[in-house]
Amino acid sequence: MSEVRTITVLYFAWVRERIGRGREVIALPMSVTTVAELVAWLRARGPEYEAAFAKPDIVRAALDQSHVKPSTPLGSAREIAFFPPVTGG
């Protein structure tokens, strides 16, 4: 029996639209340890995720509300967000 952790995942803008929801709580295998690994794991969940992360280099991530890179370890973060490059201002 493999261990899992729960993490809240948020989606914004067209990432949210493609996935069809803005927020979900997922049970994540402990083997998924970095942001990039989480993206790969999400893409395997279905075509809506595949569409959202079709170009993973474009989608940005924030871990506990701070910008992070794909190589960043998830650590003990409780919240991760995925979104397109920001366009405010």
Added chain:
Amino acid sequence: MSEVRTITVLYFAWVRERIGRGREVIALPMSVTTVAELVAWLRARGPEYEAAFAKPDIVRAALDQSHVKPSTPLGSAREIAFFPPVTGG
């Protein structure tokens, strides 16, 4: 009998205060042809002018309301102004 021309001379800020007036119309010999020559001519008029133009490099001039250099000919200008470096803004 030497020819003269009349020109309105304006003074501002501490140049005005040292000379003791803000405006005068002077009859100028035709031999005075440049801004620098006018300054020299004015300095000879009295101690208040001497005080105002003690450092002629500092005093700025405008001919018919445009900034000019000491070497600029007076031409047919009707108005010349002398003032310290500007300090607006």
Added chain:
Amino acid sequence: MTVAVQDAPFALDAEVAALTVGRTDIGAIVTFTGTVRGEAGGRQLASMTLEHYPGMTQAELARVEALAHARWPLQATRIVHRVGTLKPGEGIVLVIAASAHRQAAFDAASFLMDYLKTSAPFWKKEVGVDGSGGWVDARETDDQALAKWGG
């Protein structure tokens, strides 16, 4: 040093007064207002809707503000960013930088805008007068603008 994310419009005089009233140590106040343009890429806009990431937005704006204060001698700064649906001509964002010196105020306001544009989690979606809509793409020129501040 205050930031706000709000639906309501902002008023320049009121925002500047809140920073400066009763103070005589400020010599220079620069404001930047970004407004919704009526045309984007040849399309006439009916409206623009701003989505954001509540919580992170405030944190990022405060972080950007702190960076500016660490870099220039600033008496006060303010960032107001609107969210929701805006019409052409309306203000989207307001940045204010107040300093004893004009160059610091200009540089800090420009820096705040460059950082805000590339790091604060806002996203714009346009709706054209013909009903067509789409998310605004990030611009490379914004990344280039950021690069001029180094680090």
Added chain:
Amino acid sequence: MTVAVQDAPFALDAEVAALTVGRTDIGAIVTFTGTVRGEAGGRQLASMTLEHYPGMTQAELARVEALAHARWPLQATRIVHRVGTLKPGEGIVLVIAASAHRQAAFDAASFLMDYLKTSAPFWKKEVGVDGSGGWVDARETDDQALAKWGG
């Protein structure tokens, strides 16, 4: 492209609205407000009096404004300069630059201030709270600021 030399205070919102109301081609509005500081060179100020050269003042401000329009794509600009006696905290000068693009608006507003400071015929005289007074000296840093624009 308008300039004003006046005794009366100015209001940011009203001045910006006069340039931008009903327009949807503007994306960026930068304002600069210069205010009277309460301290100058270690002396507490009671007031500052601005003298100017009527006629030439307007002509110089309009010339500086035209230089900015020749250099950047600007939708609108405005310069308001006060004269007479002002108290610490009061606004002395307002410059507004509106453009489709933020960098043009920032650069033009900064340029207008740098040119205005070195060419518009205004002179400041300070009166300290102790009754001492004196004309403000021109600053070399203002000439240096001008140099960065070339020509």
